[in-house]
Amino acid sequence: MFSTEVRAADVYAVPTRATVTKMTEIQEVPESNEARQRAHYDRIVEAYDAHYSDEWSLLYRRRFLYEPLLAGVELRGRKVLDAMCGSGQTAEYLLSQGAHTWGLDISPHVIEEFRTKLPGAIGVQGSILNTGFEDESFDAVFITGGLHHVHPRVPEAVTEIHRILKPGGWLCFFEPHTGSFADAARRFWYRHDRLFEENEAAIDLEDVMHGNAARFDFVTTRYSGGPAYLLVFNSMVFRVPLSWKARYARPLLWLERKLERVQGKRTSCFAMAQWRKKA
Numbered sequence: 001m002f003s004t005e006v007r008a009a010d011v012y013a014v015p016t017r018a019t020v021t022k023m024t025e026i027q028e029v030p031e032s033n034e035a036r037q038r039a040h041y042d043r044i045v046e047a048y049d050a051h052y053s054d055e056w057s058l059l060y061r062r063r064f065l066y067e068p069l070l071a072g073v074e075l076r077g078r079k080v081l082d083a084m085c086g087s088g089q090t091a092e093y094l095l096s097q098g099a100h101t102w103g104l105d106i107s108p109h110v111i112e113e114f115r116t117k118l119p120g121a122i123g124v125q126g127s128i129l130n131t132g133f134e135d136e137s138f139d140a141v142f143i144t145g146g147l148h149h150v151h152p153r154v155p156e157a158v159t160e161i162h163r164i165l166k167p168g169g170w171l172c173f174f175e176p177h178t179g180s181f182a183d184a185a186r187r188f189w190y191r192h193d194r195l196f197e198e199n200e201a202a203i204d205l206e207d208v209m210h211g212n213a214a215r216f217d218f219v220t221t222r223y224s225g226g227p228a229y230l231l232v233f234n235s236m237v238f239r240v241p242l243s244w245k246a247r248y249a250r251p252l253l254w255l256e257r258k259l260e261r262v263q264g265k266r267t268s269c270f271a272m273a274q275w276r277k278k279a
Contacts (some may be wrong), residue, residue, distance in 0.1 A: 051236035056249040075099040078139035084146030103209040151201040167279040177271040216275040224238035225269025228256035
């Protein structure tokens, strides 16, 4: 059972580290679907951070996203990238695991927030489609729900990630996926909800894996996401007042743990994968 005393400060205990002062601007982002995503996110960033960084969403992230996503991946002392990082929720967790952490996002406004919030990380404004980083420069790249924002250019993004990963480096991500009951509802929702841009679409994981079989070893694939994913983690999408979350979050988180044991592709909301670049 979950403790009744859950505080945001308890979710991430970030160790003291030397402040990294070098901040880099990689490139101008091309006018494209990705640029529209940047403008769109800048418009909703305040509400986004309020809903996705509250204590219950942070707890969901840790238990159902970060812990399984990082299982078996050694981070301490490694150079890692939080790609499409937003204001740094994932990067904060990576720092707490002892990683030398970089964040990449297309939004200059968001990257400034990232730098202010996480002085021990390096924030870079740029595109995942053309990062400007050196070849084979990262031990791991993490993406938490960002790839579906660059549709239909996901293959280009994965190619760029492959380029900047060291041999044996990890690509770990979770994304909404095609072939689920949730995706049928999601496609309707995306067309009618102004919180989403027109190019957003769930990832066809099997297709992406087929296109990258020669470049990556597919270490783990799991499916998850139930009522707590929808109403706790994604409370903004359903316009749930933040004050309501504490009333129902605890039982939904308990139920989520039970349901994920039996979930498969069709009954889940997202797919989670760990890939490793072939040597």
